[in-house]
Amino acid sequence: MIQRVLEQEKALSQVLKADRKTKHLVLTWQDTDVLESISRTLGPLLEFTDALSGEDYVSVSYIKPVLHLFNNTVLAAADDDTELTKDMKTVILKYLNKKYSEPKTVDLLDIASLVDPRFKDAYIADDRQEFIKTRAVAEILSLLEVQAATFSEPLPHTSTEAAADGPDGAEAAEVAVEWQSKKVKRSLGSFFKKASSDGTAALADREAIEVELKSYLQTMQVDGETDPLDWWWLYQANFPRVARLAHKYLCIPATSAPSERAFSFGGNIVTCHRSLLKPETVDKLVFLANNL
Structure with missing residues (x-):
C-alpha cells in the first residue's frame, strides 16, 4: 500500500489540490520521508514472508538461515x-530474535536445518553443534526403537478360537498354534542372551x-x-537413518499460513446456506478444495 502511494504521489497531489476540501490531505515532505523509511x-x-508461507515445498529449514540473513544483511x-x-x-x-529464542524452538530449527542438505550445520552456533548432533543421534535411535517395537508386536489372534472365526479359520488356527508353540519352546537362557545382546546392539546402532x-x-554442499x-x-x-529424521522434521511448515488457508477453505464451504x-x-x- 505504501509503495503504491509513493508511486502515485504526483497524481494524488494533483487530484487532492484540485479540491479545497481535500487540499489539506496532500502529502508533505515529512510525510513522504516517513513513508519512504517504512517502505525501505x-x-x-x-x-x-511469501516464501516462508508456502506449503508446496520445505520451509521450516529456512528459518535459521533467514534469521541469519536478517541480522547480518537485510535488516x-x-x-x-x-x-x-x-x-x-x-x-x-x-x-x-526473541520470538525464536525459546530453547525448544531453537532445538527444532537447528535440527531442521541440520537435515536439510542445503544448510546442514552452517547456521548452527559453534557452541551448539555438538549438542545438536548428539540430540539428532538420540532422536534417530528413538525412531529406530519405535520402528522395531512396531514390527515386533505379537499377532492380534493368539488363540485357536479367535483364529478359527474367519473364512480360513482352520489354516489361521494352525498358524496360531505353531506360533504359540514356538513361543513356549524358548529356553530360560534365551532371555539372558537377549538382555546381553540388547546393550551391544544399542551401542552398535x-x-x-x-x-x-x-x-x-x-557430503558436498548442494545448490x-x-x-x-x-x-x-x-x-x-x-x-x-538420517533420512528418517529428515522425514520427521522437513514436513513442518514454517508459519501458520497453511492452516489458516485450510480454515479459509472451510469458511467458504460451510456457509449459512450449507450449515x-x-x-465428514x-x-x-x-481436502478437495485444498488439494485440487
Whole structure:
C-alpha cells in the first residue's frame, strides 16, 4: 500500500489540490520521508514472508538461515538509513530474535536445518553443534526403537478360537498354534542372551548412526535452489537413518499460513446456506478444495 502511494504521489497531489476540501490531505515532505523509511524497511521482508508461507515445498529449514540473513544483511543498519529506518530495523530484529529464542524452538530449527542438505550445520552456533548432533543421534535411535517395537508386536489372534472365526479359520488356527508353540519352546537362557545382546546392539546402532551422520555432513554442499525432498529421495539409501529424521522434521511448515488457508477453505464451504453439512462431508470438501 505504501509503495503504491509513493508511486502515485504526483497524481494524488494533483487530484487532492484540485479540491479545497481535500487540499489539506496532500502529502508533505515529512510525510513522504516517513513513508519512504517504512517502505525501505518493510519492502525486503515481503518476499521472505511469501516464501516462508508456502506449503508446496520445505520451509521450516529456512528459518535459521533467514534469521541469519536478517541480522547480518537485510535488516542491518546502513549508513544512508534515516533514524526512523534504523529504529524500525532494530525493533523488528529484537522481536524476531526473541520470538525464536525459546530453547525448544531453537532445538527444532537447528535440527531442521541440520537435515536439510542445503544448510546442514552452517547456521548452527559453534557452541551448539555438538549438542545438536548428539540430540539428532538420540532422536534417530528413538525412531529406530519405535520402528522395531512396531514390527515386533505379537499377532492380534493368539488363540485357536479367535483364529478359527474367519473364512480360513482352520489354516489361521494352525498358524496360531505353531506360533504359540514356538513361543513356549524358548529356553530360560534365551532371555539372558537377549538382555546381553540388547546393550551391544544399542551401542552398535548408536555408533552406526554417528558414522552415518558424520558422512552425511561431509557430503558436498548442494545448490540453494535444490529441493531437499528430491535430494533425500535420491540419497536416502546412502543415509537411511538420517533420512528418517529428515522425514520427521522437513514436513513442518514454517508459519501458520497453511492452516489458516485450510480454515479459509472451510469458511467458504460451510456457509449459512450449507450449515447442515456433516463433519465428514466438510472434511472431504476441504481436502478437495485444498488439494485440487
